[in-house]
Amino acid sequence: MNAVEIKGLTKNFGPKQAVSGLNMTVPAGAIYGFIGENGSGKSTTEKMICGLILPSGGSIKLYGKDYTDADVRARVGVLIEAPGCFPNMSVWNNMMLQASNLGIKNSETEVQKVLKMVRMEGAAGNKYKNCSLGMKQRIGIAMALLGDPVLLVLDEPLNGLDADGMRIMREVLTDITKDGKHTVIVSSHLLGELQKIATHYGIIRHGKMLCEMTAEELDANCRTYVALQTKDMNRTKALLACKYSRVEEDEAGYLRVYDAKSPEEIVTYLYENGMLINEIKTDKIGLEEYYIDLMNGGSSSAPAKQSHFPSKSKEER
């Protein structure tokens, strides 16, 4: 079953088309990494899923029902841009307010539980306006988790989080999706962090879905390369460039060869040319590089195609 199914979604702001015929499928139980440049239409799409802005065209279905269905919407948790909290109220009171809104019976226990999940139980008495950006993000996540939502829509939840905060966030998101019933749509520019948790990806550009893929498909799409270091990198690069079509130096000071059949082939070739290798390894490009390459229309990734995911839970996969 798909948690979210979007077909031909369009949103116009005056003459500007923010989202243009977008198709998107988020299987239930997935952590869906929603990626795109600034202004590509991610937040607009997320706001439309949450019913905060009205689509100009197309359809949105949540768990097979129209997105306006009140019963489904009551089980959606959201963190878009910033948590909706009253600055002069304490964290606890803001949380209790949302718990009352959701009609949660044991609201105090539930609020304590979600604050504990994001390690914010110690800051419950603080006024919201006195919280740091990272704390506010965690409060926003806690608020979104109230009422056991089946669908969580998180827009840049990792913004402002320190390393520990990011780890906590990863743990929370992977924990809640373990049962296969909870689904998370998360957009972030921190692609390295996203890659650690996402089971599915959707890449949006200029309001259109460029491609959708599972983590496995991304893994298959990301090309392997051989990275090496020698004493004379310039000469090595020149030598390799004679044989291989794509040789690049990366930020870590390694030479990357994308179209080598094996490391042994390179070792032999360089040895024959009198060059000794200090270090050699094979690796794969990450999501970040894949994404940048895709945006630039590059070739380090295999050609991406629009895929429709099978409706499988993580256990089944």
Next chain:
Amino acid sequence: MENTMKFEHKTFGKKLKTMLAVDFRRMFKSPIFYIMIGVALVIPALILVMTTMMDGTVSVDPTTGAETVMEGFDNVWQSIGSVSGESSEMSMDLTSMCNINMMYFLAAVLICIFIADDFRSGYAKNLFTVRANKADYVISKTLIGFVGGAAMLIAYFVGTMLGGAISGLPFALGALTVGNIVMCMLAKVFLMLVFVAIFVLVSVATKQKLWASIIGSLGASMLLFTMIPMMTPLNSSIMNVMMCLIGGVLFSIGLGAVSKMILSKTSLV
């Protein structure tokens, strides 16, 4: 994994109940509500004491030499309203302007701040994500506004009694009865519903733009201001109360439906 997911159906009444609980909780925890009540309590006392002190003082225009005699209230009840028929002859002097009817303006400010806060803080995002039906929001805000406005009217009444006692103004009812005063207050309370429905409509239309909602609401109040003494004179009867109640209910339903439509048909952030 199962192919369908079952979602609990919550009745409209249940949803409205939670919304009302939240809004009442918010209002009674909000400093602005108590500030407004405080203002409503202090204003009549100040007005009555000051006008009594200034009563009969003469000011002379230095250019024309014309003399103006300052006239204060003759009795405490004038601060609540005027007797039917008097208002049409009255000029826009102190006694016709500085009375309980000012509370309708104050209620406008309270409601506009209350609703604009929902949108400015982002609370509306949390709220409308889980609430597809906007009717409970409109009903809840209307009822909260009504209770807040009624509380201000009562606070003003209490302030008037205190101010009257401090300034030594007579409490003589004359041709009026206690019943008339009670009916007058009830009519004013129910008339508040008409104004609250307008304020809620303006506020949901302007959303986070607080300045626009306050200007719009105050403008609408000014247009209807002259209606208040006509509908709720000091010698009000049950007819006045009924008219204000029916008018309030009709306005709340009609404008509430428009407010709901605005929320349903426009973007919420």
